[in-house]
Amino acid sequence: MVREGSFSRAAWTLQIAQPTISARIAALEEAVGGALFTRTSRRASLTPLGASFLPYARRALAMLNEGVEVARQTQEGQRGRVAVGVLGSLAGCLLGPVLADLLRERPALDVYVRSGSQQKVAELLCDGVVELGLLAWPCVDAPMVELAPVLQLREEVVLAVPRGHALAGRAAVSEEEVAAHCAPLLLVRWWQTTHARVARIAGQARAVANVPPETARTLLGAHAGIGFFTRPYRADLLAGGEVCAVPLAGAPLWRDSA
Numbered sequence: 001m002v003r004e005g006s007f008s009r010a011a012w013t014l015q016i017a018q019p020t021i022s023a024r025i026a027a028l029e030e031a032v033g034g035a036l037f038t039r040t041s042r043r044a045s046l047t048p049l050g051a052s053f054l055p056y057a058r059r060a061l062a063m064l065n066e067g068v069e070v071a072r073q074t075q076e077g078q079r080g081r082v083a084v085g086v087l088g089s090l091a092g093c094l095l096g097p098v099l100a101d102l103l104r105e106r107p108a109l110d111v112y113v114r115s116g117s118q119q120k121v122a123e124l125l126c127d128g129v130v131e132l133g134l135l136a137w138p139c140v141d142a143p144m145v146e147l148a149p150v151l152q153l154r155e156e157v158v159l160a161v162p163r164g165h166a167l168a169g170r171a172a173v174s175e176e177e178v179a180a181h182c183a184p185l186l187l188v189r190w191w192q193t194t195h196a197r198v199a200r201i202a203g204q205a206r207a208v209a210n211v212p213p214e215t216a217r218t219l220l221g222a223h224a225g226i227g228f229f230t231r232p233y234r235a236d237l238l239a240g241g242e243v244c245a246v247p248l249a250g251a252p253l254w255r256d257s258a
Contacts, residue, residue, distance in 0.1 A: 002054060005043050083112040085124040086134040089190065089213045090257060091115045093232030094153075095134055118192055122147070136192045137258035149258035155230045157190055157253040159246045160237070162223040172249040178226070179204035186216040186227030190255045197253065198228055230255060 003010075007025075011018040029036050036050035046054065082102070086095045091113070099111060114124055118135050125133040125147060132150070139147055159178060161167050166181045175197060179185070184207035187194070194202070202208050209216075209225055217233050219225045221242055237243040 002046060005045070007039075007044060081110040081112065082132075083114075083130040084132045084134065085114045085116065085121040085130040087118060087121060087136065087257070088115050089188070089230075089233075090134045093230070094257075134257060136190075137256045139258075140192055152256065152258045155255045155257070157195075157228045157230055157255050158234075159226065159248055160220055160229045160234045160243045161226040161246055162220065162243055163241060164223075165226065165244070167226070167246050168244040170246050172247045174249050175201050176204065178248070179206075182226045183207055184209045184225045186211060186219055186225040188213050188216045188227060188229070190228070190230060195228075195253055197248070197250075228253060 007018050007021055011021050014021070025036065032049065032053060034049045035047050036053060037044040038047055084095065095113065099113070103109060103111065112130070114121075114130060116124070118139070121130075121133045121135045122139055124130045133147070137149060137152060159167070159173065167173050167177065179201045182201075182205050185202055185205040187198070187202055187208050187210045189210075190213075209219065211219065213229075213233055216225075216227050216229070217237070220227060220229070220234075221237055234243060234245065238245060
């Protein structure tokens with residue numbers, strides 16, 4: 001109305017009947033308690049009340065248009081919220097690169113990530129705090145609710161030793177040899193319960209350091225112990241020649257997650 005200056009031109013621009021516009025303006029004037037327009041045979045202009053109301057009407061329309069656009073983008077997958085719970089050992093090496101690709105493609109997404117223990121991530125899933133979880137699989141800590149895997153992953157866990165270590169360069173080593181040459185054994189909880197072979201080595205080792213993955217990685221790079229690592233946690237150290245991967249004799253060790 002303000003832009004067109006008359007009820008008839010506004011009706012033509014909006015492609016609705018003039019009586020419909022007149023009825024809507026009358027309802028709005030009743031709501032605000034006074035006339036918004038001064039009407040003549042040739043033009044409709046704002047009253048002082050209408051001029052004071054106009055900025056708020058424009059803001060309301062802008063918010064409505066913004067809401068429509070956000071809803072459209074959400075429907076198309078460009079906007080919305082992604083809530084993920086993740087094991088600490090999977091947060092950086094697995095979830096980080098995936099989120100980076102997602103946000104480069106859809107920068108308007110809101111992302112919510114909670115990192116914690118296996119039990120904590122399972123609880124977040126079951127309580128509906130997050131919609132997706134990355135955890136060790138199969139999950140034996142899920143409280144009361146059955147969790148369904150969307151994608152299952154398998155990573156090999158290998159022995160990593162500093163360059164120059166007594167076991168470096170060996171084609172394969174036994175559990176007994178690992179136990180005899182670790183000082184200390186860096187024991188990382190890659191599994192819900194420590195793998196039986198790693199537990200046997202820890203039971204024979206002279207010293208054991210129970211540490212988180214990032215701490216174990218730092219100690220490995222500082223030549224302050226040896227341990228079993230997944231590929232993401234040893235890749236850059238291997239590439240730089242600081243450490244060596246040594247196969248454990250017998251069947252390889254795997255970590256499953258979902």
